[in-house]
Amino acid sequence: xxxxxxxxxxxxxxxxxxxxxxxxxxxxxxxxxxxxxxxxxxxxxxxxxxxxxxxxxxxxxxxxxxxxxxxxxxxxxxxxxxxxxxxxxxxxxxxxxxxxxxxxxxxxxxxxxxxxxxxxxxxxxxxxxxxxxxxxxxxxxxxxxxxxxxxxxxxxxxxxxxxxxxxxxxxxxxxxxxxxxxxxxxxxxxxxxxxxxxxxxxxxxxxxxxxxxxxxxxxxxxxxxxxxxxxxxxxxxxxxxxxxxxxxxxxxxxxxxxxxxxxxxxxxxxxxxxxxxxxxxxxxxxxxxxxxxxxxxxxxxxxxxxxx
Amino acid sequence: xxxxxxxxxxxxxxxxxxxxxxxxxxxxxxxxxxxxxxxxxxxxxxxxxxxxxxxxxxxxxxxxxxxxxxxxxxxxxxxxxxxxxxxxxxxxxxxxxxxxxxxxxxxxxxxxxxxxxxxxxxxxxxxxxxxxxxxxxxxxxxxxxxxxxxxxxxxxxxxxxxxxxxxxxxxxxxxxxxxxxxxxxxxxxxxxxxxxxxxxxxxxxxxxxxxxxxxxxx
Numbered sequence: 106x107x108x109x110x111x112x113x114x115x116x117x118x119x120x121x122x123x124x125x126x127x128x129x130x131x132x133x134x135x136x137x138x139x140x141x142x143x144x145x146x147x148x149x150x151x152x153x154x155x156x157x158x159x160x161x162x163x164x165x166x167x168x169x170x171x172x173x174x175x176x177x178x179x180x181x182x183x184x185x186x187x188x189x190x191x192x193x194x195x196x197x198x199x200x201x202x203x204x205x206x207x208x209x210x211x212x213x214x215x216x217x218x219x220x221x222x223x224x225x226x227x228x229x230x231x232x233x234x235x236x237x238x239x240x241x242x243x244x245x246x247x248x249x250x251x252x253x254x255x256x257x258x259x260x261x262x263x264x265x266x267x268x269x270x271x272x273x274x275x276x277x278x279x280x281x282x283x284x285x286x287x288x289x290x291x292x293x294x295x296x297x298x299x300x301x302x303x304x305x306x307x308x309x310x311x312x313x314x315x316x317x318x319x320x321x322x323x324x325x326x327x328x329x330x331x332x333x334x335x336x337x338x339x340x341x342x343x344x345x346x347x348x349x350x351x352x353x354x355x356x357x358x359x360x361x362x363x364x365x366x367x368x369x370x371x372x373x374x375x376x377x378x379x380x381x382x383x384x385x386x387x388x389x390x391x392x393x394x395x396x397x398x399x400x401x402x403x404x405x406x407x408x409x410x411x412x413x
Numbered sequence: 414x415x416x417x418x419x420x421x422x423x424x425x426x427x428x429x430x431x432x433x434x435x436x437x438x439x440x441x442x443x444x445x446x447x448x449x450x451x452x453x454x455x456x457x458x459x460x461x462x463x464x465x466x467x468x469x470x471x472x473x474x475x476x477x478x479x480x481x482x483x484x485x486x487x488x489x490x491x492x493x494x495x496x497x498x499x500x501x502x503x504x505x506x507x508x509x510x511x512x513x514x515x516x517x518x519x520x521x522x523x524x525x526x527x528x529x530x531x532x533x534x535x536x537x538x539x540x541x542x543x544x545x546x547x548x549x550x551x552x553x554x555x556x557x558x559x560x561x562x563x564x565x566x567x568x569x570x571x572x573x574x575x576x577x578x579x580x581x582x583x584x585x586x587x588x589x590x591x592x593x594x595x596x597x598x599x600x601x602x603x604x605x606x607x608x609x610x611x612x613x614x615x616x617x618x619x620x621x622x623x624x625x626x627x628x629x630x631x
Contacts, residue, residue: 116456128459131452135463145490218613219606220568222575223582227606230585231599311473318475322575329477336485344486351478358473 146344156342159335160349172331173353179245179317179327183252184310190257191306195264196290216258222319225251229323244325248317256313263305267298304369311361318354328353416588416596417604423587423594428608430580434501434570439563441506446513453518456539464514471511476572480504484576501573505566512562520555521547553627560620564613571609581605 116124146152159165197209229247232240271294279289299306321329332350336343417424452464471479483504484497524547532546574582585601588594 120456124457127455127457131457131460131463142490145492149489149491151489215610218568218610220571220582220609222571223602223606223609226582226585227599227602230589231602234589234598236597315473315475318477319572321477321481322572329475329481332481333485344482344489347478347481347486351474351482354475354478355470355473359469362469362473 151344156340156345159338159340159342160345165335168331168335169328169349172326172328175245175325176314176317176320176327177357179248179252179320179325180314182249183256183313183317186249186253187256187260187309187313188306190253191260191264192295194257194261195268198261198265199268199290201286213258213261216254217262219255221251221255221316222322224254225319225323244320244323247323248320248325248327251319252313252316255316256309259309259312260306263302263309264295264298267302268294270301271297300375301372304365304372307361307365307368311358311365314358314361315354416600419595420584420588423584427579427581427584427587430498430573430578431567431570433498434505434573434578434580435563435567437499437502438505438509438570439566441502442509442513442562442566445506445510447517449510449514450517450521453514454521468511468514471508472515474508476504476508476569477575479508480572480576483507497577501576501578505569505573509562509566509569512565513559516555516558516562517551519558520551523554524550556623556627557620560616560623564616564620567612567616568609581608 150156194209194213197205198213200206200209225247228242228250229244232238232242232247275293275297276289279293284292317327318329320327321333324330326334328350332343332346335346449464449467452460453468455461455464480501483500487495487500528546528550529542532542537545570580571582573580574586579587582605584605585598588596588601589598
């Protein structure tokens with residue numbers, strides 16, 4: 106926000122009036138939009154007690170808790186798995202041997218190009234319909250594997266960008282004090298890269314949490330699946346169940362986003378982090394803002410010209 | 414190969430629907446995202462607040478849930494009936510608009526403070542500072558991340574498969590449910606993955622092209 110305030114002066118009397126007018130217009134538009142939705146809710150009886158009655162039963166909330174655990178357990182497994190895979194792929198991608206580096210690069214690019222949902226479908230519908238095979242993949246496993254493969258490849262790119270953004274001297278100094286290649290990586294490069302990329306990694310975890318909702322489409326009984334199930338119960342509370350689930354999702358994501366923001370502020374203040382971050386991780390939606398912001402801070406305005 | 418050639422009619426229709434979702438959602442996201450992005454840097458505190466609330470709410474909602482509200486929830490409000498396709502486009506547009514807004518805002522923030530200060534020092538108004546000095550520079554640094562947002566949007570169109578829209582990821586169900594269509598589920602899904610890899614590759618070629626064309630030389 107500090108960059109924005111330089112765009113305009115402290116408003117004079119004329120500007121104050123204009124801003125006030127614009128503010129009123131904004132409020133009117135928002136109130137009109139929200140009011141219209143609330144009005145339709147009222148007209149179609151969405152606020153009736155009968156519609157909400159279902160949520161007075163503790164059994165419904167037990168089901169909600171189970172669905173929440175299904176979401177959270179898939180998220181936790183996927184988070185751990187994708188961080189591990191991210192490290193493996195990042196190290197493979199940074200390898201000095203072309204026979205390791207090239208295949209790993211291809212795998213990362215392919216994994217990032219396939220939609221997560223299609224991966225989940227391949228592991229659920231695809232694997233379960235192979236003729237002659239008795240192996241059955243659970244929806245949970247399919248969700249976790251899909252999330253791990255996709256987010257692992259994104260995290261790998263983030264870590265690689267973090268390592269490549271470090272000054273060359275770090276690596277050379279490591280070799281100079283007699284460390285081997287693995288020692289340089291483990292003791293010198295990765296700790297710095299992780300520290301610099303921590304906000305991006307946590308932001309990617311928010312994406313992972315949101316993407317667990319894709320499990321709904323392959324019939325994994327998570328929160329949205331439960332909301333859909335409730336919409337067939339007495340009172341047909343589809344919008345009501347959806348709103349409750351939305352509140353749960355948004356609070357979980359806001360907490361994680363808050364942690365990411367807090368880490369970013371801490372990282373920026375920390376003298377231990379060198380503020381040189383490349384932008385190769387900028388291919389993912391959620392990491393963009395952070396990376397652009399990091400570039401801006403580092404004075405590297407040549408966006409897109411990262412080490413590729 | 415049979416899974417592809419035997420169902421060419423289906424593949425054509427599905428790809429068309431995916432492209433429609435992509436273009437429609439992209440256009441809506443650009444318009445809405447530009448408005449919200451402008452609100453987030455505007456001198457009107459209320460507009461900034463509204464923009465921030467919108468971005469934080471929608472960005473922290475799973476796209477599946479946004480689809481849930483528009484495709485399942487909208488018909489419950491007794492409003493004029495809209496087919497699933499436009500509802501899907503609206504859901505994608507509203508979700509992607511938050512990312513467009515954030516990219517634009519971040520792009521504006523990468524323009525060095527001195528540029529805006531110099532523009533103001535020579536007496537330009539807010540409108541002139543934005544359109545003549547800040548925007549042209551921000552635009553160039555925004556192109557690569559904006560293309561990434563569109564690549565993500567392309568992949569996100571698959572979510573529509575869960576909401577009765579016959580795009581690429583929904584092909585599996587169409588073929589599996591019909592008796593005489595060639596191809597196993599696995600084959601279809603792998604081909605869908607291939608189509609997406611090709612489409613994403615094409616988009617990244619476009620991305621690289623524009624990146625080179627509009628690179629800032631300082």
